[in-house]
Amino acid sequence: MERKEQTYLDSIFEKYLKARRIFKNKEVLRHSYTPKELPHRREQIETLAHILVPVLRGETPSNVFVYGKTGTGKTVTVKFVTEELKKISQRYGIPVDVIYLNCEIVDTQYRVLANIVNYFKHESGFEVPLVGWPTDEVYKKLKDVIDARERFVIIVLDEIDKLIKKSGDDILYSLTRINTELNNAKVSVIGISNDLKFKEYLDPRVLSSLSEEEVVFPPYDANQLRDILMQRAREAFYPDVLDDAVVPLCAALAAREHGDARRALDLLRVSGEIAEREGASKVTEKHVWKAQEKIEQDTMEEVIKTLPLHSKILLYSIVLLDENGDLPANTGDVYAVYKELCDYMDVEPLTQRRISDLINELDMLGIINAKVVSKGRYGRTKEIRLNVTPYKVKNIYRFDYSLQPLLPVNIAIQRRLF
DNA sequence: ATTCCACAGGAAGGGCGGGGTT
C-alpha cells in the first residue's frame, strides 16, 4: 500500500519533471499586450499616422473615427501609433499627451472629463473627486489644465458607442469644439467603436467633426490570423513545443467566428495551458480541440450564471422536461412546468406572453433551440429543445443560493404533472 | 374549401429604478 502510494507520487513528480516547460512568456498572448509589429495592419497604421502627422508640423490633426468588429486590432493599433507619435514628437521637442479612456468603464460625461483632468494631476496639482462637482465646473477646470501650456492632447475614447448610448453626445460636442476656446493647447479626439450603427444616434454636427477621418478595420481571415499567431507564438512558447498543426487550427477556428484575433489568441493560450496541465511535452491539435470546447463551455456557463431569475426558472423547467424524456416540448408544456416551479418557489409567475419572449432570448443565447412549427389541426407553437446537458445546468445552480429549492424538486414536480 | 387549434408576436400602456436637472 505504502509502496504503491510512493510510486504514484514519484510518477506525478516525474511527469512534471520530465514535461518540458511550455510557456516562455504567457503575457504575449494576453489581449492587453502590444506587440512590436502588427501584421496585416500596415494600411491602417499608415492611415492613422498620416492623419496624426500634422502634430509634428505644429498643426492640429483631424478627429478620427475608428471602427471594426471585436478582435480586429483597433485598440492595439491606435495604442501603437499614438505611442510611436509620442516618441517621435519628443525628438521634435513637441509635447504630446495621449489619454486613453475605455468608455465601458468611464461611462458618463462626468467621469470622462474628470479622468482627463486627473490625467494631468501631477502637473497641475489638481484632482477632481470622482463624484460631486457640477459637470460644467469640471469642464472649465479641464480647459484650464489643458491650456496651461502649449501641447497636443490626443484623447482616445475606446468603445465610444457605450458612452453615447448611456449619456448622449453632448460630451463629444464639447470635446470636438474645445479648440476654439483654447489658446495654447490643441485637442483631437480618436473615437473607437465596434458598432457602426451608433453613428445614427449622433448629432449631425458632432458626426461631421468626429468623422473628419475614418479608419476601417476589416476582420482578419484565417491566413492573417495564422501570421499573427505565428508571430506571438515565437515569443510565448519555447521552441518546438507547438505542433505544426496547432497555429493553423487555432486560426481556422477563430476565422470561423468572424475573424476575431482575441478568440484566436485565447485558443492558443488555453491549448498551451491544457497541454501544460496534462504534463504533455508538446501542444497538439488534440489540445486545441479541448481548448475550443473549454472556451465554449466557460462562456456558456457565464451566460447561464448571469441569467435573470425567471429565465433561470424557465430553463430549469426545460431541464426537467428533458430529464423526463419529454423534449421537444411546446410552449404550453414548458409554461405549465414553469408555473409549477414558481408556485413551489413562492414566486409570482410571469405571463405566457412574456415567457414566450424569454424562450426566444434563451434561443438566441444558444442555450436552447426554439423553432416555430405548425402542427396543423393541433396548432402553431414552438418546438423547444435543450442545447446543454441537464447536469451542467444543475451544477451551475448548485452554487446559486436563490435556486437551491429547485434542485431536489424534480421528481415531485414530474409526478404531479404527468 | 373550410375549420380550428395553440400559439406567435405586434401595440399600447403601467410601473419602476437610475441619472440628470432644477
Added chain:
DNA sequence: AACCCCGCCCTTCCTGTGGAAT
C-alpha cells in the same frame, strides 16, 4: 430634496396564421 425623463420589464389585449382534420 424634489422632480422629471428615459429605458426597461412586464401585462393586457389583440390580430394573425400554417396546415391537419373534416
